[in-house]
Amino acid sequence: MKFQIEDVTVYFPYDHIYPEQYAYMVELKRALDAKGHCLLEMPTGTGKTIALLSLITSYTLSKPSNPIKLLYCTRTVHEMEKTLAELKLLHKYQIQHLGPAARILALGLSSRKNLCINPSVVSAENRDSVDAACRKLTASWVRALAIENPNIPSCEFFENYEKAASDAVLPPGVYTLQDLRVFGKEKGWCPYFLARHMVQFANVVVYSYQYLLDPKVAGIISKEMQRESVVVFDEAHNIDNVCIEALSVSVRKQTLEGATRNLSKMSQEIERFKATDAGRLRAEYNRLVDGLAQRGNLPLADTWLANPALPDDILKEAVPGNIRRAEHFLSVLRRLVQYLKGRLQTENVEKEGPVTFVASINAQVGIDQKMLKFCYDRLHSLMLTLEITDTDEFLHIQTICDFATLVGTYTRGFSIIIEPFDERMPHIPDPVLQLSCHDASLAIKPVFERFQSVVITSGTLSPIDLYPRLLNFNPVVSRSFTMSLTRDCICPMVLTRGSDQLPVSTKFDLRSDPGVERNYGRLLLEMVSVVPDGIVCFFVSYSYMDGIVNSWHESGILKDIMQHKLVFIETQDVVETTLALDNYRKACDCGRGAVFFSVARGKVAEGIDFDRHYGRLVIMFGVPFQYTLSRILLARLEYLRETFQIKEGDFLTFDALRQAAQCVGRVIRSKADYGMMIFADKRYSRHDKRSKLPGWILSHLRDAHLNLSTDMAVHIAREFLRKMAQPYDKTGGSGKKTLLSQEDLEKMGNGNFSDMLF
C-alpha cells in the first residue's frame, strides 16, 4: 500500500498496516525532519523493522535532492539476515511501483569469516585465524613477493578484485551475506573487500553494533560515512552493555605469558631485519617522527583493527621519542608486562582508578601516560614493518597494548580491578586484572556527534527516561507505544507456587531446594502435555540450568517430559546450539513438538525469535539478576549512583526485568500470532519487580493471574489455547481498528489520527 505522511509518500509492502506502525512512522518522520535523535519503544510483534525500513527508504525517495544513508545496526549476524530479508521484500515492492527510480544498493557487512569464499582460508577455525590466513595471502608485501616468485601462494579472488579496479562494483540491489558470496563466486572477486569498498556508496548498510560502537572496528569501517546518515540501533535494550564491553579489557596470566612469547619472537625478527634490511626499520622511524597519520594510506588489505580508544581522543601528534625505535618500544612493553605480572600476584582484591594506576606504572617502571596511550598504534606500525602476517599468533600482545592505550587515554569512567581468584571458586587461583568501563556514553558519544539522526529502538526500553541518562544524549522524540490487540493473544501469568503450594523461586536460599526443582519440573511436565508445538524455557544462568536438568534427569521428570516432546538445549558450544535450534524448528515444523532450554542473557535469548508455532509458551524460571557479587558490577553500580543518582537496587531490578521481558517477548510476531508467558518465581508478584515490565505485557497481566499455582496455570493455559483456536475478525471489527487498509488511512487523514488511536 501507499500512503502519505505529511510530505512523504510511504511505500509499504503489505495491503494492511497496524495503527501502531503508522504512529511509529509518524514519530520517526518527525525526528528525521528535526535532524535529531530519537528513542522509540514498540512492543515486539508489531513489525518494527519493516516500518522503520519503509519509512526511511521512502523518505529518501521523496527527497532525492538530499539523500540520506541508512546505517542499520543489529546485534547479531542472523538478525542482519532477517533485516535484509525484509528489506528485499520492501525493495521488490518499491521497484514494482516506482520502477527503476526506486533502485537502491543495500548490503550486509561482516567479517572475513562470514564473507570469504577462498576455500583454503575460510576453513580456518575462528575469526582471527581466518583474518590471519587472509593476510598471509593478501598483505601488500606478500603480493609483491608473489609477483616475483610464483611459488608463493596468493588469493585469486583478491587478485581479480584488484585487477578489476574501479570496474569492481556491485549493481544495485539488496545483498545478504549469502548473496555477496554468490556474487563474488560468480565474478571471481573477493566479496569481503568488495563489500568493504561498496559500503561507502550503498544507500543502506546493515551491520553489527560493533562496527559503529567499538572504536577498534569503527575506526576502519565506519570512518568515511557521511554525516547525512540515519543510524538505527535495533533491539537496543542492551546497548549500554555493548558500549561498556567495547571499552573493557581483561588480562590474565595466560595473556601475559603469551605476550612474553610474542615479544621475544618480535625481538628475533628485529634482529633478523637489522642484519638483512636495516633500511626498513629506519624508514619506520622517520615515519613515526611525522606522526601516525599515514595509516590512512595503507593498502586496503593491510588494515588491521584500529585504535581501541576513540578517534577524537587520539591526539594528532608525533609518537613520543622514547618508543620510536623498535628495540626501545619492545623494552617498554617488556617492562609493562613485568609490571602487570607483579600486580597479578596480589593476594587481595584491589580496585583503583586509571589515574592512580598510571601513576604507579610511571613510578615503578618509568612508563608515562603518553607512552601508554600510543602503545596500540606503535605496535600496529611495528608489526607492519616486521611484515607479520600471522596476526592471530600475536593476540596476546595486542590485548596488552589495548589495555595500555585505554588506560592511558581515559581518566574517568573506568576502574581497574584485580582479583586473585573467582569468588565462587576460592580454592582455585585464577588471577585476573580487569579494566572495566562503567560509562556507556563514552563509546556511543562519537556516534551521536557524527551522525545527524540516531534512532534507538526496541521492544523493551522501559523505563524510557533511563536510557538518555545512561547514554547521555537528548532525544527530540521519545515515545513508548502500546499495542492494540485484536484479541487477547498474549497471556502473561505469574506463577508463585507449585501444586503443593510451596513457593518457587531462584532466590539464593531457595534455589537448590529440591522442592523448588521438583515444582519447576512438574510445571514443565504439565505444560508439555497441554501446549502444542514449541515451548521455550529460560533459566537464570548456565550453571543453574545444568544443575536443574541433571536433577530432573535423575528424578525421571525429564523422561516424562520426553514422552511428550523432544528436548533441545542451549550449550556453551555455539555450533551445537545452532544445530539444536535448527532441529528444534524442524521438530516444530513437522508437528513433533519440542522444548528448548535456554539461558537469559545467553546468545539465544539475545536474538532468536520463537514466534508462531515455534513458541506457544515461554517459561521464565526465576528472575535473571546479574551475579551481584561480581566486583565489576559493584563498581559499575557505584559509578551509576555517584554520577546519575541511580540506586543499586533499582538498576539491578531494571536490568533483570528487561532481560526477562526480552526473553518472553520473543514469542509473538504479529497480531495473528498468540503465546503464553509464565514468570515462574514468587518475586514477580511483588509490585516493585513487576512494575518494571514493559507496559504492553503489564496491560495484559490480569490481577487474577498474579499469584498462581501450577494446577491453576495449567487450567488457564487450556482455556487460553481453546480460545485462541477460534476464528476471529482480523480487523478488530467494531470499536478500535487494529488493522488499517489504505482507505482507512486516507479517510483518517493526518490530523485526527492520533485521537483515534490512543
Added chain:
Amino acid sequence: MTDGQVIKPTAIAVSGEAGRAGSERSAAPLQDEQLSHAEMERRIRLLQEDSELQKLHKQLVIGGVLSEAEFWATRKVSYWLFFFQYKLLDENASRKSKQQVGLRNDMFHVKPSSDGQSNKVTFNLTPEIIHQIFAEKPAVRQAFLNFVPSKMTEKEFWTKYSRAEYLHSTKNVVVAAAEAAEDDELAVFLKQDDMAASEARRKIRRVDPTLDMEADEGDDYTHLPDHGLSCDGSKDVTDSPYELYRRSLLQELNRHAAVVLEGRAIDVELGDTRSVAEALARSKQDDLTDEVSDGNINQERLDRISRMAEIDDLQAPRDLAVAPLCIKDPRDYFDSQQANAIKSLGDTLAGAKQMKCSLSTAEAYGSLRDYISEIKTSGLNDSIVKPEVALKVLNGLTQSISSTKYHLGKNPHESVLDRLPYVAKQELLHHWMSIQELLKHFWSSYPITTTHLFTKVSRLKDAMSQIYPKLQEIKESVQSDFRHQVSLLVQPMLQALDAAFAHYDADIQKRSAKSGERPNGFV
C-alpha cells in the same frame, strides 16, 4: 454370486458421465468376470493391507451375503483414495508405502541393576537400543566396525562399552581418565566423540542463516580473547587434562533429540548388529555426497527465509501446501483421542468431585433435611438449583460413570475395550464392523426399486438376524464384572439393528397393503 450383471442405476450414471477415468472405474462393478488383471491385483493388495477389510470380505462375500461387486461398490471412495496414494508412492519407491515407526524418545541410560549381593552390574541391550547408540554415537559405530569381529567378539565389545558407560555414570572423571590410559579400546568410548563433532561442523553450513549463531561468533569484536567483561558461566577450565573425558548430559540430550527427529534413516531389520552399523555408516556417507548438490537446498532455504520475513496478517492469506492426512490405524487413533477427551472432562470435573468427597453422610443428610424443611415452610418459589446447572452435573456424572473414567486417567490409550479379554474385544469390534457394513448396504438399498435390491435386502436381513444370538453369546461369555460394560457397548449395536428391522417390517407391510396380490418387487 452371479448378480454382477444387474446394475445399480447410480453406477450407470457415473460410467455415463465420467470420461476416460470414469469408464475404467465403472468397469469393475460392471462385470466381475471381465475384471482386468490389474484391478484384481489392486483389490488383493488392498485386502492384504487392511486385515479388517479382509475379514469382512471373507464373512460377507465368501459367506454369500453380498456379491463381490456390491462389496466394492460402497467403498469406492476410500478404495480410490487408497490407490491414489498408493500410486503416488508407487512411482517413487514402491516399498516405501509402509508406514515407518519412528524412534522412541527415550534416552538410553544405563541404570545399572545390581543384585545387591555381589558387585556385579547388569546391563540390558536390545537391538533397538543398539541402533540408537549407533545413531547417536558415530564413534562407537566406527569402533564396532573396526573391532568386531577381528579384535573382539560382539559380546566383549558391548561389555567394554557398558563399562565405559558405567564409568561415566559415576561422574568420576579422574578414574575414567586413568582407565582410558590403560586400555586403548576403552578410551574410544570414554573420549569425546570427534566424529559427531565433525559431523556437526559440516551440518552447520546448511543451517538457516537467520539462526546461525556461529556466524555471530565470527563478527564479534568485543569477544576477542580477554576483551569485554566476563559474564556468568563463561569460566572455562579447558586446560584440565581430564576435559577430554568430561561429557555433559546437555550435549547428549541434544544429540539424542536430533537422532529421534531424523527418524529411522535405514531400512534394515534390527537384530544383526553389524549390518545396522554398516547401513548407518552408509547413510551418513550418502549425506556427504548429497552436499555437493546443495544448490537446491540453498534456493529452498532462501524461499523459506523470505516467507518467514513476511508478516502474515498484513496481507492476504497464502495457500499452504496440504499434506494429506493418512491414518493407518483409525481405530487406534480415534480411541486414544476419545480417551483424551474423557480424561480432560474428568479434569474439569475434578473440583466438583472433591467437594462431594468431603461431605460426610451425616452432613449430607442434615443439609437435605434442612432444605426439605425450608421448602415445607416457604414452598417452591424458585428452584434451589438452576435447571441448567443440574442438567450439566447430571450429564457429567452419568458420562463419567458410564465411561468408567475412575479407572482411566493414567494412560490416555486405555479404554474400556482394553480391559476386556482380548478375544471378546476382537469379536465385539468385528461384529461392530460387520454390522456397520451390513447396515450401510441395507439402508442404501432403499427405496427398493428392483428385484435385485429386494433379494439383497432379504439376504442382508438374514445375515443381520444371525448377529443377535452372537452378541448375546459374547455377553454371556464375559466375566460378570465386565458384563455391564459389554451390554453398554452392545446396546447401540442392537438399537441400530432394531431400527433396521423395524424399517424392514414397516416397508413389507406397506408393500403388502398396497398390492397384496402382486409378486414381490416391481420395476
